Amino acid sequence: MTNSQRVQAAGAKRRRLMSAAARTVHRQGVERTTIADIARAADVPVGNVYYYFKTKDDLVAAALDEHRQQLELITGELDDLPDPRERLKRLVEGWVAQRDMAVRHGCPTGTLAAELGKREESELADATGDLVRRLLAWVEAQFRELGQPEPDALAVTLVGAYQGMSLLANALRDPQVMTREGARLTAWLDSL
Amino acid sequence: MTNSQRVQAAGAKRRRLMSAAARTVHRQGVERTTIADIARAADVPVGNVYYYFKTKDDLVAAALDEHRQQLELITGELDDLPDPRERLKRLVEGWVAQRDMAVRHGCPTGTLAAELGKREESELADATGDLVRRLLAWVEAQFRELGQPEPDALAVTLVGAYQGMSLLANALRDPQVMTREGARLTAWLDSL
Amino acid sequence: MTNSQRVQAAGAKRRRLMSAAARTVHRQGVERTTIADIARAADVPVGNVYYYFKTKDDLVAAALDEHRQQLELITGELDDLPDPRERLKRLVEGWVAQRDMAVRHGCPTGTLAAELGKREESELADATGDLVRRLLAWVEAQFRELGQPEPDALAVTLVGAYQGMSLLANALRDPQVMTREGARLTAWLDSL
Amino acid sequence: MTNSQRVQAAGAKRRRLMSAAARTVHRQGVERTTIADIARAADVPVGNVYYYFKTKDDLVAAALDEHRQQLELITGELDDLPDPRERLKRLVEGWVAQRDMAVRHGCPTGTLAAELGKREESELADATGDLVRRLLAWVEAQFRELGQPEPDALAVTLVGAYQGMSLLANALRDPQVMTREGARLTAWLDSL
DNA sequence: TATGAATGAGGCTTCATTCAT
C-alpha cells in the first residue's frame, strides 16, 4: 500500500465513521446511540474511534457535518436548474421521495434539532441551528430570485412545513402525510 | 390522617409525579431525564417512585398522558366558542403565546414524538401517535364543521405547520418564527 | 434492625470506605488505586461506592480526612501530657514506632502530599496542604509553650525531618533510618 | 545524511526523550504522565518512542538515569572545591536556588521515590533507592573528609532535611520554607 | 528507523431497578 493509498484509506475510515454516525444517530437518536453502535456500523474497533473523534459529541458533530454535506450536494445539484421555482419544487419532490425514511425516523436534521435543541449553551445545539439556517438561506435565495416579498418568511414557511410533515409522518407512521403535503406545497409554489 | 386523606395524598403524589415527568421530559428530553430528576422535581423520594410507576417507560407514558389532559383541557375550553374558525384561531393564538417555551424546548408533544418515533414496535411510540392523532382529530372536526373539503388534510397542514414552526423556533432560538408563522396561519384560517 | 441501627450501619459503611481509601491509597498511591480496590478493601459493591462518594477525588479527600482524624486523635492524646517537650518527644517516638509502615509505604500524609502536590489549582492539593499545616500548627504550639523563639521555624524543621526520614527509610527500605534519626531528634528536643 | 550523522541524530532523539521523560514526570508524576506527553515534549512521534524504550517503565528508568546524570554533574563540579564543608554548603545553596521548582513540583528524586517506593519488588523502586544512595554516599564522603564521626548518619540527616523541606515547600506552596531551612542547614554545617 | 494507525484491556461513572425494613 502506498503512502497516498494509506492516507486515503485513513480518510476513508474517518468518512465511514461520519457516515455511520449520521445514519445511526438518525435511526436511533443521539442518546440511544452508543459509540459501539457507530463503531460496529462503520466496521471499526471501538477503541479506534477515538483516534478520529475525541468524544461522542465530536461524532455527533461529524454526523451534523455529514448532513450539511448532503444538503450542499442536493442544493448544489438543484442550482444547476435555471428556474428557482423549479428548484424548490424539486426540493419538495426529493422530500416526498424520501417519505419512507421520514416515516421510520423523521427528518435527519429535524429530529437532531429536536433532540439537541434541549441542550442549553451547547455547541451541538448551535451547530444544528447553523445547519437549519443553511437550508433556510438557500430556500430564501430561491424565493428572492422569484421576486417574492419577504423571502425569509416564505423560507420559514416552506422548511417549517417540511419539518412538520416529517414529524407527523413519523408519529403517524403514515407516508401519505408526505405525499399529500408535498402535493400541497408544490401547488403552493406554482401559485406564487 | 384519615384513610381518605391518605388516598388523596397518594393520588396527589402520583399526579405530582406525572406533572414532574411531563415538565422534566419536555425540558431535557426522555433519555437525558433520570428517574431521580423526576423524583426531585416532584419532591418524592426516589425509591417511592416505583410504587406509582413500575418502569421509566411508564413514567414517560404518564408524561404523555399529562399532555393529553392538557390537550383536552384546551380543546374543551375552545369547544365553548360557537365558531369553529374562532376556535382554530384561538388555538393558534395559544401556540404563539407559548412561544418562549417553544424557543427553549420545542413543542412538548412534538419533541416527544421526534424522540420516541425512533423506537420501533414501541408502546410509547404508539401512544405518542395517539396523542398526535387526538389533536389532529379535533382540528379536523373544526374544519369539517366549517364545511371544508378534505378536513383531514387541512388538519395535517395546520398541525404540521405548528410542529414545524416550533421546531424551527427552537433550532433558531428565535420567537419571531412563532409570531410570524402564527400570523400567517391566522390569516390563512380567515381566508378559508 | 431498628432505624438507628440502620443509620449506624450506613455510617459504618461510609467510615469503612474512608478507612479503606486511606489504607489503600497509602499502600498503592492515589493513581494506582482504583475505586474497585477500595470497594474490595471495604467489602462494598463497586456501584455502591458512588452512593457515598460522588467521585474518586471525593474518596481521596475522604482518605485525607481520615488522616486528619488520626492526627487529631494523636495530638489530642498527647495534649494530656503536661510537658510540651514530652509531647514532642512522644510524637517522635510514635513516628519511630511506625517505622515498618514508613519503610513500606512512606508517611501517609507525606506521600499523599508528594503525589497531590503536582496537581495545580487542585482542591486535593489544598486539602493536603491544610493537613500538613495542621500538624505544623500543633508542633509550633508546643515549641511556643516551651518558650522557643521562632517556633514556626522549629516546627518546619521537626516535621520536615520526619518527612525526610520517612522518605529515605522508604527509598532505602531501611528502618534504621527511622530509629537513628528518631534518636537524633529526641536528643535535639532535649537540648532545647 | 551520513551514517554517523544519523547515529548522532538517533542518539540525540534518545537523549531528548530521556530529558523530556525526566521533566514531564517531575512535573506531573509517573502515573499522570502518558507516553504521548513525553513524546510531545521531546517532539518525537509516539510510535517512535518504542524504538528507543520498550516500555513506559523503561522511560521512567531513563528519567531516573537523567537525574543520576544531573547529580553526577553537580557533585562533579563541587568536587573541584578544595573544602568538603564548602562543597556541602554549596550543595545546600543549590537546593535553595531551585526553591521555585521545589514549590511547584517538589524534589525530582524525592517525589519519584515517594511514588515508586510504593511498588513492591520493583526494579524502578530499586533504581530510585540507588539514586538516593548515590547522593547519600557523596554527602557521606564529605562528612568523612571533614573527620566527622558517623558520617553516614549525618548524610541521612542532611539529605533527609532536604527531602523534608522540599516536600513541605511543595505542600505549603511556600518558598520561604526552602530559604529558612537552607539557612539553618548552612549554619549547622558551619558549626560542625 | 520512522510513523500514523490500530487494538483492547481497564478505569470511572451513571442509572434503572430492586431490596429490606
Place this chain on the structure above:
DNA sequence: AATGAATGAAGCCTCATTCAT
C-alpha cells in the same frame, strides 16, 4: 406506602502497546 440503600449492567473514555509499512 415509604424510604434509604444496594446492585450490576452498561457507557464513555484513556492509554500502553503493537502493527504495517
